[in-house]
């Protein structure tokens with residue numbers, strides 16, 4: 449049997465008064481998801497993550513059975529590996545954005561107008577060495593870049609420089625050590641020096657001078673985050689014995705797929721937004737199932753709408769997804785899994801720790817008739833930990 453693994457990002461939610469004390473998923477009309485729930489088995493999944501709320505990256509690794517705590521999953525290493533940098537033991541990797549700041553380091557644009565040609569800028573920053581620590585950089589599509597600090601006595605326990613759309617103020621933040629070890633303060637010091645140096649070089653770079661003349665935003669600063677060390681991940685194929693591919697609009701999820709050794713299938717118009725090409729993604733999934741044993745299909749906007757507090761938009765988008773799932777109901781010899789990486793609480797406008805509903809259709813049946821947080825809790829799968837979930841699915845595939 450093949451597996452179609454559909455992740456609706458941030459799908460779970462809390463009951464909302466304006467929706468008649470229902471969650472957006474409960475309030476949505478979803479005949480196709482309900483059909484899959486009725487014909488399959490359901491459950492409620494608890495995600496493993498560090499801290500108070502999960503990030504999408506750690507939630508995904510957890511969902512794929514890789515303990516985010518053990519593997520130290522953070523954005524830095526995902527970006528660095530996703531763009532093909534070879535990290536070594538002792539390195540600290542970071543995710544960077546070319547950004548635009550004013551003279552007081554207030555962020556004007558976190559993505560420098562979505563600048564795409566950053567090669568000349570990266571070239572100008574290459575070869576910088578501070579206190580015997582080398583700074584390695586590589587472009588990772590558009591405004592993004594991977595950064596690796598290579599040297600002795602480095603620590604990933606340092607804060608982010610990115611103020612995240614003003615959530616932490618507008619000013620690019622100074623990197624601080626997150627523990628009292630000399631390694632953390634040394635790493636923070638090196639990175640602060642590098643960022644200062646990079647700002648100086650970028651400000652004066654001819655490409656940025658040209659951009660300014662054309663009225664475009666100057667890519668004059670590097671916003672960094674997600675410092676992490678490297679731990680080898682056992683490839684997905686080896687772990688589960690399946691050939692896998694990934695279909696996702698957003699770069700992060702493609703990177704997660706790549707790191708796990710999945711092929712990335714691109715779909716025109718798949719952009720991770722509410723107007724994404726859902727039809728194209730479903731068609732691509734059907735096609736991919738002919739070639740692969742495992743297709744990971746990621747749909748993002750359920751999460752972003754909830755992060756905007758738009759619970760009505762989230763409900764509507766769930767209904768739109770449901771409509772587009774119709775062609776999948778006729779799939780044969782395929783386990784269809786629908787779940788989420790984490791909940792995103794619309795009223796809190798952020799990721800939250802509530803467990804997420806799961807359904808698996810194509811094997812056994814239980815009594816659940818509707819796909820929702822509360823109904824799924826009564827299903828045969830019962831309460832399951834994310835770390836164990838995929839093992840269960842792969843076992844079901846072989847039954």
Ligand code: ZN
Nearest residue numbers: 457458504789
């Ligand atoms: Zn997510």
